[in-house]
Amino acid sequence: MLRAVSVLCGESQSFLLYTTARRDAYKLFRNTYASASTSSQRPRKIKKYRTTVLTSEASQASHSPSVHSPPPAQSSPPPTPPSQSPRRSWTVAAALALTASVGGIYFFRKLSEEENKIIPSEDAPKKNVEPVRTPIPASADHLPRHVQFLLVGAGTASFAAMRAIRSQKPDAQVLMVGSEYQLPYMRPPLTKELWREPDLDKVTDLDSLTFKQWNGRVRSLAYEPSAFYTPVEQLEERGAGCGVARGWAVRRLDVARRRATLEGAGGAGGTHTLTYDYCLVATGVVARRSAALAGARGAGRARTLRTADDVTQLAARLAGGDVQRVAVLGGGLLATELSAALAARLKDTGKTVLELYRESSPLASILPSYLAEEAARRLQEAGVTLLPEADVVDSRVVDDKVLMRLASGAEVEADYVVECVGTEFDPALADASELEVHPELGGVVVNPELQARPRVWAAGSAACHWAPREGRRRGALHDHAVTSGRRAGDNMLADMLGTAPAPYTHPHMFWTDLGPDLGYEAIGTIDSKLKTVGVFSEDAVTELRAHAAAAGEGDVGGPGEGAAGAAVRLEGGAAGGRRYERGVVFYLEGRRVVGVLLWNLFNRMHVARQVLAQAEFEDLFEVAKLFALHEDE
Amino acid sequence: MSSPSILPAGSGNKDIVIVASREELSTPSRVSLPDPEPTPGLILADGSINWGCPCLGGMATGPCGIQFREAFSCFHYSEADPKGSDCYEKFSVMQQCMAEYPDLYGRDDDDELAEALAGSDTATAPATATAPAPATTTDNNATEEPH
Numbered sequence: 001m002l003r004a005v006s007v008l009c010g011e012s013q014s015f016l017l018y019t020t021a022r023r024d025a026y027k028l029f030r031n032t033y034a035s036a037s038t039s040s041q042r043p044r045k046i047k048k049y050r051t052t053v054l055t056s057e058a059s060q061a062s063h064s065p066s067v068h069s070p071p072p073a074q075s076s077p078p079p080t081p082p083s084q085s086p087r088r089s090w091t092v093a094a095a096l097a098l099t100a101s102v103g104g105i106y107f108f109r110k111l112s113e114e115e116n117k118i119i120p121s122e123d124a125p126k127k128n129v130e131p132v133r134t135p136i137p138a139s140a141d142h143l144p145r146h147v148q149f150l151l152v153g154a155g156t157a158s159f160a161a162m163r164a165i166r167s168q169k170p171d172a173q174v175l176m177v178g179s180e181y182q183l184p185y186m187r188p189p190l191t192k193e194l195w196r197e198p199d200l201d202k203v204t205d206l207d208s209l210t211f212k213q214w215n216g217r218v219r220s221l222a223y224e225p226s227a228f229y230t231p232v233e234q235l236e237e238r239g240a241g242c243g244v245a246r247g248w249a250v251r252r253l254d255v256a257r258r259r260a261t262l263e264g265a266g267g268a269g270g271t272h273t274l275t276y277d278y279c280l281v282a283t284g285v286v287a288r289r290s291a292a293l294a295g296a297r298g299a300g301r302a303r304t305l306r307t308a309d310d311v312t313q314l315a316a317r318l319a320g321g322d323v324q325r326v327a328v329l330g331g332g333l334l335a336t337e338l339s340a341a342l343a344a345r346l347k348d349t350g351k352t353v354l355e356l357y358r359e360s361s362p363l364a365s366i367l368p369s370y371l372a373e374e375a376a377r378r379l380q381e382a383g384v385t386l387l388p389e390a391d392v393v394d395s396r397v398v399d400d401k402v403l404m405r406l407a408s409g410a411e412v413e414a415d416y417v418v419e420c421v422g423t424e425f426d427p428a429l430a431d432a433s434e435l436e437v438h439p440e441l442g443g444v445v446v447n448p449e450l451q452a453r454p455r456v457w458a459a460g461s462a463a464c465h466w467a468p469r470e471g472r473r474r475g476a477l478h479d480h481a482v483t484s485g486r487r488a489g490d491n492m493l494a495d496m497l498g499t500a501p502a503p504y505t506h507p508h509m510f511w512t513d514l515g516p517d518l519g520y521e522a523i524g525t526i527d528s529k530l531k532t533v534g535v536f537s538e539d540a541v542t543e544l545r546a547h548a549a550a551a552g553e554g555d556v557g558g559p560g561e562g563a564a565g566a567a568v569r570l571e572g573g574a575a576g577g578r579r580y581e582r583g584v585v586f587y588l589e590g591r592r593v594v595g596v597l598l599w600n601l602f603n604r605m606h607v608a609r610q611v612l613a614q615a616e617f618e619d620l621f622e623v624a625k626l627f628a629l630h631e632d633e
Numbered sequence: 634m635s636s637p638s639i640l641p642a643g644s645g646n647k648d649i650v651i652v653a654s655r656e657e658l659s660t661p662s663r664v665s666l667p668d669p670e671p672t673p674g675l676i677l678a679d680g681s682i683n684w685g686c687p688c689l690g691g692m693a694t695g696p697c698g699i700q701f702r703e704a705f706s707c708f709h710y711s712e713a714d715p716k717g718s719d720c721y722e723k724f725s726v727m728q729q730c731m732a733e734y735p736d737l738y739g740r741d742d743d744d745e746l747a748e749a750l751a752g753s754d755t756a757t758a759p760a761t762a763t764a765p766a767p768a769t770t771t772d773n774n775a776t777e778e779p780h
């Protein structure tokens with residue numbers, strides 16, 4: 001990994017540059033300035049930063065009030081390297097003064113630019129032919145007999161917990177155990193940016209997956225490269241570090257004895273028992289399968305999409321000449337995001353994307369109907385053919401075509417189907433370990449501090465936690481994985497140090513894109529069953545007829561054509577008949593604001609958080625003014 | 634100024650849509666919100682280092698985390714003049730550690746280095762003089778870490 005490391009010490013007035021002049025490497029520490037005061041420095045689309053555990057809050061820090069007092073400004077000559085330095089292997093250069101301002105923050109930015117694109121890597125070990133994959137490490141003999149922190153699962157929640165633990169206790173010994181074969185990676189790009197990678201269908205080394213952020217920077221999907229981690233077989237002898245056992249699964253916890261039983265996820269590697277001091281269950285969820293698609297699945301023409309492996313396999317499948325029309329089954333966030341992403345990818349190939357769902361509009365479970373209809377139009381403009389009120393009851397494959405039979409009796413044809421009908425918690429580990437599972441919501445029942453049992457915590461979508469007013473809930477989105485994982489890690493350490501744990505109170509947040517011209521983000525309870533109040537600037541609302549006329553002038557994105565078939569057009573649909581460009585929507589329970597949706601409105605999440613915190617207002621129009629709807633981006 | 638209009642939207646009057654002119658929306662709000670809770674940055678209010686700052690990336694938690702923390706702590710709390718000049722030893726130890734992980738800390742982007750040097754004004758002249766040629770021969774092929 002190529003990495004420039006720069007230290008930005010806002011307000012510190014001092015500039016320190018350490019540079020190694022080694023033949024093979026040099027490092028750079030740099031202090032620069034992060035002005036604490038303005039929002040103008042914030043990224044134009046701050047939402048894009050949330051794709052990582054690491055920078056999600058750094059971007060917020062840039063607009064937070066000053067939190068430290070600046071050291072005195074001083075300008076200094078470069079210090080002299082130690083005279084005995086045999087090779088001048090490094091140079092310290094420069095303390096530099098810039099202008100003083102009242103407050104500031106240290107802001108350390110990791111600029112990690114990956115130059116290596118997705119590589120077809122023909123020489124990488126092929127692992128796509130019905131493999132019994134070899135876990136890493138390959139044998140149970142190489143697993144430690146005891147670890148301080150056992151993190152079950154190697155996804156975002158687990159990674160965030162590891163970060164929290166090791167940032168407070170740098171000599172902590174952490175073992176993450178994941179059933180996938182990759183290093184921990186972030187999931188949001190799986191239905192978004194990854195699909196813009198031209199060679200996605202040729203990737204074999206999943207750890208090398210990269211994607212391009214909104215600002216053009218290439219990021220690695222993996223949170224950290226392999227070198228970051230301690231080889232698992234060395235974890236015991238080193239006593240500190242973080243190892244990731246991949247292709248391994250924890251089958252059972254003996255909570256009383258603090259013992260875990262591991263098994264190779266694919267049956268290889270054998271079984272192993274280890275003891276732990278602290279354990280986190282962060283196993284996530286699995287994709288739900290549609291029983292009606294069993295026929296298509298049996299013929300190899302339907303799949304779910306949950307992992308990076310799923311993504312590359314789907315991409316390879318769609319690249320095949322026998323797939324002309326791909327259907328996405330589901331009307332939720334993932335299904336709509338994926339439909340838009342696939343339509344963009346397949347745009348000039350003549351291949352088409354059909355999204356079919358039970359509801360009358362995509363996203364109908366979260367958006368008020370007028371916005372759900374707007375979302376439908378956006379999807380159509382992005383090239384997705386929509387088939388609403390489609391309840392698939394059965395499927396069969398005839399002549400390499402999937403025929404899906406609907407409850408209405410109609411039959412819909414596609415060459416391949418992606419099942420995006422939600423996720424579910426797999427209770428096997430919890431049941432075997434006598435951890436309580438929530439009967440309706442699923443997930444390991446934990447207290448507000450995310451603890452399930454003595455020395456056992458749970459986080460991410462595997463945890464069913466409790467919060468005031470919200471009651472029991474099980475979060476399933478990225479931001480929740482990050483923040484709950486971090487909280488669980490902090491609380492595990494608190495237990496170790498004998499300090500007080502803190503409750504998890506973070507309101508859930510998500511962001512998404514629908515095609516090139518619409519993005520939205522939301523926080524709190526976003527449920528279309530709730531009453532809503534939406535506020536829009538009048539020039540952001542246009543009557544559909546007027547808009548249709550304007551479309552002829554070419555100010556609207558691509559037409560919704562591109563696919564024939566059984567799809568139903570939604571134009572001029574039931575209610576509304578208006579387009580909504582930008583605005584804010586409040587979700588209400590009684591008089592309380594419990595959720596805020598920012599529709600094509602970025603960099604205002606911090607306002608939404610404050611609105612949620614206060615919750616009760618006389619006049620929501622006055623609250624809407626706080627979102628500066630009159631200002632252009 | 635006209636008052637905002639309310640449009641019917643959806644069924645059962647569950648959803649209300651308010652449409653207002655930009656002028657109306659730009660008038661000062663009568664609602665004021667408390668200041669947001671400060672998001673702790675790298676340096677906390679008491680001047681101590683927040684090792685949990687997400688802004689640190691993997692620096693504080695990676696394989697050279699301990700060495701990084703010693704060096705950065707030394708620099709942060711240094712009262713020497715110039716600041717940090719008493720930390721050579723610790724930075725040297727950190728760099729030795731980092732040299733063992735070229736995949737992780739291996740090479741800086743040349744543009745980044747150039748930018749940093751340019752931005753650091755005259756004080757960086759010595760660094761410029763000793764900076765190596767662009768490290769094009771480094772670890773492009775060494776992305777596989779032995780296990």
